[in-house]
Amino acid sequence: MLENGVRIRVSGPIALLTDFGLDDAYVGVMKGVILSINPQAVVVDLCHQVAPQDVAAGAFLLATSYRYFPPTTIFVAVVDPGVGSARRAIALRTPHGTFVGPDNGLFGLVLADFGISAGAGTDRAILSGSDVAGVILANPHYFQPRVSSTFHGRDIFAPVAAHLSLGVPLSALGPVLTDVVVMSPLRPCRRGLELVGHVVYIDHFGNAITDVTAQDLEGADHLEIVVAGHHIRGLSRCYADRAGLLALIGSSDRLEIAVAGGSAAHLLGLRPGDEVIVRTGERA
Amino acid sequence: MLENGVRIRVSGPIALLTDFGLDDAYVGVMKGVILSINPQAVVVDLCHQVAPQDVAAGAFLLATSYRYFPPTTIFVAVVDPGVGSARRAIALRTPHGTFVGPDNGLFGLVLADFGISAGAGTDRAILSGSDVAGVILANPHYFQPRVSSTFHGRDIFAPVAAHLSLGVPLSALGPVLTDVVVMSPLRPCRRGLELVGHVVYIDHFGNAITDVTAQDLEGADHLEIVVAGHHIRGLSRCYADRAGLLALIGSSDRLEIAVAGGSAAHLLGLRPGDEVIVRTGERA
Amino acid sequence: MLENGVRIRVSGPIALLTDFGLDDAYVGVMKGVILSINPQAVVVDLCHQVAPQDVAAGAFLLATSYRYFPPTTIFVAVVDPGVGSARRAIALRTPHGTFVGPDNGLFGLVLADFGISAGAGTDRAILSGSDVAGVILANPHYFQPRVSSTFHGRDIFAPVAAHLSLGVPLSALGPVLTDVVVMSPLRPCRRGLELVGHVVYIDHFGNAITDVTAQDLEGADHLEIVVAGHHIRGLSRCYADRAGLLALIGSSDRLEIAVAGGSAAHLLGLRPGDEVIVRTGERA
Numbered sequence: 001m002l003e004n005g006v007r008i009r010v011s012g013p014i015a016l017l018t019d020f021g022l023d024d025a026y027v028g029v030m031k032g033v034i035l036s037i038n039p040q041a042v043v044v045d046l047c048h049q050v051a052p053q054d055v056a057a058g059a060f061l062l063a064t065s066y067r068y069f070p071p072t073t074i075f076v077a078v079v080d081p082g083v084g085s086a087r088r089a090i091a092l093r094t095p096h097g098t099f100v101g102p103d104n105g106l107f108g109l110v111l112a113d114f115g116i117s118a119g120a121g122t123d124r125a126i127l128s129g130s131d132v133a134g135v136i137l138a139n140p141h142y143f144q145p146r147v148s149s150t151f152h153g154r155d156i157f158a159p160v161a162a163h164l165s166l167g168v169p170l171s172a173l174g175p176v177l178t179d180v181v182v183m184s185p186l187r188p189c190r191r192g193l194e195l196v197g198h199v200v201y202i203d204h205f206g207n208a209i210t211d212v213t214a215q216d217l218e219g220a221d222h223l224e225i226v227v228a229g230h231h232i233r234g235l236s237r238c239y240a241d242r243a244g245l246l247a248l249i250g251s252s253d254r255l256e257i258a259v260a261g262g263s264a265a266h267l268l269g270l271r272p273g274d275e276v277i278v279r280t281g282e283r284a
Numbered sequence: 285m286l287e288n289g290v291r292i293r294v295s296g297p298i299a300l301l302t303d304f305g306l307d308d309a310y311v312g313v314m315k316g317v318i319l320s321i322n323p324q325a326v327v328v329d330l331c332h333q334v335a336p337q338d339v340a341a342g343a344f345l346l347a348t349s350y351r352y353f354p355p356t357t358i359f360v361a362v363v364d365p366g367v368g369s370a371r372r373a374i375a376l377r378t379p380h381g382t383f384v385g386p387d388n389g390l391f392g393l394v395l396a397d398f399g400i401s402a403g404a405g406t407d408r409a410i411l412s413g414s415d416v417a418g419v420i421l422a423n424p425h426y427f428q429p430r431v432s433s434t435f436h437g438r439d440i441f442a443p444v445a446a447h448l449s450l451g452v453p454l455s456a457l458g459p460v461l462t463d464v465v466v467m468s469p470l471r472p473c474r475r476g477l478e479l480v481g482h483v484v485y486i487d488h489f490g491n492a493i494t495d496v497t498a499q500d501l502e503g504a505d506h507l508e509i510v511v512a513g514h515h516i517r518g519l520s521r522c523y524a525d526r527a528g529l530l531a532l533i534g535s536s537d538r539l540e541i542a543v544a545g546g547s548a549a550h551l552l553g554l555r556p557g558d559e560v561i562v563r564t565g566e567r568a
Numbered sequence: 569m570l571e572n573g574v575r576i577r578v579s580g581p582i583a584l585l586t587d588f589g590l591d592d593a594y595v596g597v598m599k600g601v602i603l604s605i606n607p608q609a610v611v612v613d614l615c616h617q618v619a620p621q622d623v624a625a626g627a628f629l630l631a632t633s634y635r636y637f638p639p640t641t642i643f644v645a646v647v648d649p650g651v652g653s654a655r656r657a658i659a660l661r662t663p664h665g666t667f668v669g670p671d672n673g674l675f676g677l678v679l680a681d682f683g684i685s686a687g688a689g690t691d692r693a694i695l696s697g698s699d700v701a702g703v704i705l706a707n708p709h710y711f712q713p714r715v716s717s718t719f720h721g722r723d724i725f726a727p728v729a730a731h732l733s734l735g736v737p738l739s740a741l742g743p744v745l746t747d748v749v750v751m752s753p754l755r756p757c758r759r760g761l762e763l764v765g766h767v768v769y770i771d772h773f774g775n776a777i778t779d780v781t782a783q784d785l786e787g788a789d790h791l792e793i794v795v796a797g798h799h800i801r802g803l804s805r806c807y808a809d810r811a812g813l814l815a816l817i818g819s820s821d822r823l824e825i826a827v828a829g830g831s832a833a834h835l836l837g838l839r840p841g842d843e844v845i846v847r848t849g850e851r852a
Binding site: 296297299301306326328329330331332333345346348349350352353354357487488489521522523524525532534535540544545 | 591595
């Protein structure tokens, strides 16, 4: 937006999530590109140490984070094993944030929050009729002058986000996006009297976060959790509640396996996908 | 503060120190919370790779850093094994910076700079009569709407810092804090003619920083340093001064054991707590 | 610059590149120093995980990054094994960015872009007659009040950059710099019908970036690349182009050895300096 001839910021911050790591200058270069286009941009790191090419982990981090940013935030997310291939580059405007990145499922868990999920037998969801508008990034006017086939974070996604932060309308970026790749969020299933959940993410402290939500456990009492052959009775309220292995509802409102002062993932050898079984008092 | 109806920043930057690491989005989420409350906030990373739950290392990094920031800086420090337990959440306003975090000793070395230290036989220090004002964070109006019991960095400390940066007075946050948990800084002791110091911190380069200060060595000559069975004669001025193992007064004005182009910690197997003995010419 | 009595920012961002890592507060402290001098400064991390004291890697990252930042950017680069020794502290103003750091070759690859290279049999290049102006940092008025001999990043380079960002002219910082340490960029050589290049950098994904540029390969067809005993036929366009080992022109316009979904460096045991041989159709 121009005011008295000066370009002013009309968006919230630009938040970056990538699997680029911090060993190289890839993330720094994206920031340089953004600041070259919008010197007033406020750029925030969401996370850059997503495991290389782990789209599911990127989707999890994005979905558990975006609500804590201003609704005007522009999220640039680049976990993109298919960079330069036929996969599309997209931007999505939701009621809480604009998302820019590859069309590979990275935004699937965010979209699920807005009621958008895959049709039966497909990994694609229809956007029409939803609160989310999308476009295919196709207008090279908003890209770097030369687009490499290996670094769209620098050449497409960062400059598009910078232009969006200056007030460029979504519609200027390319044709309307009608469907989008999503991934079905992992959900626990009932098996007899048990709820069978899964580890979905291991964090820096070795806490194993599951797909079992606080809501799934509402009203249940006399909980027993079985994980990697260990039995945990009851939920703790915080990490300091007791020594050793414990289970609690973590900060993302999900069942989490932890060890006070240690790493549950290390102690039990846990990895994403491992089963976490919940038995409740209803069983008795 | 409101000026022409616009909220303006009245503080310096908000500096963050945590043990959250950079593998997850925990730090990013804290920034999102801050920017949601104060979009003009300048947020700076002090360090996020404090060893998990190592309160002493966090205290060391904070104490050796805060003086280099503007006195108006708000420091949010979260190394918090007791999150969600009975430990209190506090804010301290000192002549050089405001500090927000858990009451677990993390601010103890900073407080020592202002003459605040523990009474005999206790780990608590009295604030009254000092230059430091403190409050217990108790007013949920300045917290996130829902406070988890495992992530006060996001739900209490980040929002409180953001509100402080908008000019909210300390007194609005809760009742006056009369005493605070501190940790007695490690100090070298005299043993006969020797000064017996300790490694207090190992840095990224493998330099072993000790509790022996430049002041402790003032006037001493013919220094000999004994560490892990090795003898080092004299102090070097800089890392390039000589090859191999050396000792010098480092950038935090403390005796430091280093290896030019290598890691002293690795070479000697040094860890925090290890003895570093200084023999001076006075002995001869 | 002063406007209505308020100091305003007259430069682009200040971008930081160091080998300090992120385990300590060294980088955070540099930001504190900058913000103490210029509270309006926009500070951006370019990279802090350059291998300790690897000046060549720092020079590579700087040279492949700076063009993506605004030309008004001030780059502070600190990979400085000789800190505190006789090596000089310098600032260089180029047509694309101002560079502040040690005179040890760190800026050599950037300077090569402006036609500045070492004379025969020397590692020094003459600045006069070029588009680049330089000074020796000698005026303590623009340093921290006390300058340590081990942390010039904090005590000299950060404060100088902050003052430059406020409009202090280069000439105020010290005497004119007439020559500067550079390093000759690695270049592939012809050996019979082969082009013999080298790995110059391994990135976070394990991609091995070489000194063979896109220009070196222009017009060549039927390419065969030999690396660590493996033969790769033809160039791929992107990482997803085929499974396993591949070669492509990467985002820095150089020949890169990669493995789709894996690490080429790990698979082939590659390290900087290793030979990468290109055979072209001209040979047949």
